[in-house]
Amino acid sequence: MKALKKYRWPLTGALLGVLVFLAVYGVRVLDPTSVDWILNSLSPDPIQHYLGWELFRRSPVHLPYIGANYNAVYPFRTSVLFTDSLPLAALFFKLLGGILPTRFQYFGWWGLLCYALQGGLAQAVIARIAGVQPTFGRDDKSKAAIAIIMSPGQTAKLWGSMLGAGVLVLFPALTIRMFAHTALAANWLVLLALYLWLRSDELMLTTRRACLIWGGMGLLCAGIHLYYLPMVGLVLVGYAVRRALQKRGPAAVLAPIAAFCAAALAELVLLGAFAVNFAGYSNGYLSGADYFGLFVPWLAQSWEQNVYAGIGTSLAVVLAVFGIVCNARKAEKFFAAHRDWLIAGAVVLVLDLIAAGGNAITVDGKTLFTVPIPQFLMNFWAMFSSCARLAWLAGMLLAAVGCGLVLRFWDNGVAPALMLAVCAVAQGWGQRSELFNRWTDYHYYGFRYENKTLLTDPVWEQIAASGRYSHLAFATFDFEHDEFWDLVDFAADHGWTSNSFY
Known part of the structure; x- marks a missing residue:
């Protein structure tokens, strides 16, 4: 019961994810x-x-x-x-x-798990950015952990973090990839990396512990889908940049990166990734993202280049910017106090967009220029030839930060919660055709569930x-x-x- 009380808000976000999954895909996919x-x-x-x-x-x-x-x-x-x-x-x-x-x-249950983790981790990340984590003290008599009573405004913002989680539960990449390229639906790996990074000052007090945690993330990424290695790896770079700004020393900066890479590499060896004796092929090209495609859905030249973050994400970012402008003095103090986070986050965002763009820089449907890359580097990079997918990190980062800053800079707790409810609804509305098609597909038993x-x-x-x-x-x-x-x-x-x- 204590654990349920302590984690009730992430669990509420997870429940939201479960309900969305069941509404779209039904229960028959859960029959193993x-x-x-x-x-x-x-x-x-x-x-x-x-x-x-x-x-x-x-x-x-x-x-x-x-x-x-x-x-x-x-x-x-x-x-x-x-x-x-x-x-x-x-x-x-x-x-x-x-x-x-x-x-x-096991793919049906995997889908349910992905939606649950997406909702739970999204709530936790947004609440962390918003600064409205429920806190716990000690009862003087029983010494048991008890929740400290929060103001109605703070409680409203916690509800807002759960509603904001709806924006990420309905994140387009999750919708499009689920039961299409199922392993790639593990968007929650990025959210988990962001959550660990946000809590690193508490969870990673020593370099050894940081190595264990980031090494574990390397194992998860390599054991689920390789494209999450660079996405989570870029979050780790953000962690390392912040540690460098804090002047923690070379070991604190570099050892977690080494642990992440070593753990992933060791697992790939055991999985036989380098022992294949069947001739495969390399695509030899980079399918990059259009940077405006994060906000404009029709710019994607192909399904693989669809990096649209959703109308709910765009709306959350706009509301966050508006809140910052209206509270300029508060924002100035906040960003000055979190300068290291701001710099590290900017590094992650810029590096991610560079990696996702490939060697052809495209904006608004126009290729501005092509970067000449040596063939040996192209062959290496082509292992992630559908590099546009890497922009999912940028999309989820914008969604989470946007929702979190809406809650932080709009003082009235009820108003920002309602705003994020609108963002979540808008996120779903923008995908109404895709969601309806999937609902029809998975609820029309005659098509899906017969032996053909x-x-x-x-x-x-x-x-x-x-x-x-x-x-x-x-x-x-x-x-x-x-x-x-x-x-x-x-x-x-x-x-x-x-x-x-x-």
């Missing part, structure tokens, strides 16, 4: 034995994620590469990392493989039951035909290998 809604996806990505896991769960294990998948491109070796099957979840459930049903998916396999002839089960076969072989490495996924699904269900996969 229901996989047809994934296999019926119009995009190959969700099918890849699920069947990558199914092939991995029955793949043999050869140390040290515990994440290697020997069944997906037999007789070659790839990694569960490269099928975007949420490696940490895949490894955990592989340990339980003997007791799991033939068909098992093309392998309906009973002879298929006779072949599997004969025990004569254990390998599925395609003549070409081509998955652009209707029966490909049905055949791989059949192979995965029966413990066979496949020589071709996405």
Whole structure:
């Protein structure tokens, strides 16, 4: 009960995330034995994620590469990392493989977790920026922790932080990626990094503890999706810049970065990321973001370059600026007292926009100039060829800071709470078509939840039951035909290998 009272506001934000998820996707996706809604996806990505896991769960294990998948491109070796099957979840459930049903998916619950963490962490970050964290004292008699009574205005601002969390629960990148490129829906990793950074003076009193915490973040990012390594890494750079401004010494500045990189690298080695002996390919290009695309939705040249932060984010930023202008003296004192945060935050924002833009700097649909980059550096950078995604950090940072400063600089606690409620509604309204399409898709049971396999002839089960076969072989490495996924699904269900996969 004490924990519930202490964390009731982040838990309220998490509940908001859960309610939004259930409203959009329903409950049937939470059935771990229901996989047809994934296999019926119009995009190959969700099918890849699920069947990558199914092939991995029955793949043999050869140390040290515990994440290697020997069944997906037999007789070659790839990694569960490269099928975007949420490696940490895949490894955990592989340990339980003997007791799991033939068909098992964890992606529905992953989606619910993402929305819950997005809401809870968003509330915590916004409240921290707003300076309205509930505080606790000690009862003189029982010595137990008790909540200190807050003013009605402070309580209203805490409600406002929860309403502001709605802006991030409805963050466009989360909406667009969920059950499309599911691992990339872990926007909460960025919020967690921001929260740890904001609380670093309390949580990271020693360099050793800072290394443990940031090393743990490296493990999480590498075990979920690689694109979160640079996003969270940039937040870590902000932490390091602030430590440098505080003159904490080289170890306090550099050791956490080394711990983050070392932990991520060690995990990638174990996952088999560098032991793949199946020839892959490099895109060889950078798909950068249009900087105005954070605020103007129609500037994205492709789905991958959609970095729109939402109308609710833009509105929160405008209201925050207006509040700062109207309270110039208060703002001057606040920013003077938090100069190190301001500088470090600016460094993070600028570096993120540079990384997200790629080598072609584009503003308002026009390429201003292209930066010549040596080919060896281009080949390295091309590992993150869809670099526009990195601008999600900038979008979430603007949303969180905007909501937090609205609460800090509008003195009346009720008014800013209502403003953030409007921002959250506006954020959802701006995505009404996408949200409605997803609601329709996941609530129309006839389309989503029926087995539509093309392998309906009973002879298929006779072949599997004969025990004569254990390998599925395609003549070409081509998955652009209707029966490909049905055949791989059949192979995965029966413990066979496949020589071709996405």
